[in-house]
Amino acid sequence: MTATAVQRFYRYHAYVYDFTRWTILRGRGQAVEQLKLRPDAQVLEVGCGTGLNFSQLLARLDPRRGWLTGLDFSEDMLARARRRVAAHGWSNVSLVCADAARMDLGRRFDGILFAYSLTMIPDWLAALERARTHLEPGGRMVVLDFGRFERWGPLGALARGWLRLNHVETRRPYVETMGSLFDRVEVHGRLGGYWFTAVGSNT
């Protein structure tokens, strides 16, 4: 699977994303909570899509001091995020079109969120490493994504297969890699491996 295949996928899915994904993408509130954002925090969401997490992230920030940057490599998804930002009149948000595996924003963040994006990034290891270099010392990085459905028996294989058809790869060592990139990693698995959060931080 190439990066362009994912971009092509979202050219069409961008139209229905907000109406369909609430059924399957769980745990947004918990992931945002785990960032433990201060009102003046500088936050980056990698693979922000249409901005479905923005209202929860921005609710924790002081609009005069906190700042949210949303990064995605799909112009189609970002166009919807841009519309969302304009509709809400949010003035402390910037959107960047870039590949997470190569991003270089020239600044650091107090909190970085990957919400259902890491499993779709072919060069996910580079994306995690790039993100870590953008984290302030003492900052927190939260990955929310599909798990391996390990307690789902035969249905687990079906779920993983269906996700793979939709460019989502669940079987890579995401959590283990977080462990090698950070001093501390806190992992919460939910619903028998449906989804997980992994929170990385350095001392």
Ligand SMILES: C[S@@+](CC[C@H](N)C(=O)[O-])C[C@H]1O[C@@H](n2cnc3c(N)ncnc32)[C@H](O)[C@@H]1O
């Ligand atoms: C399932 S959506 C998640 C969107 C949003 N985070 C959410 O929680 O609704 C995955 C997003 O990751 C983006 N993405 C995938 N690979 C990427 C990459 N290499 N660089 C930047 N964004 C990427 C896709 O374009 C898509 O918008």
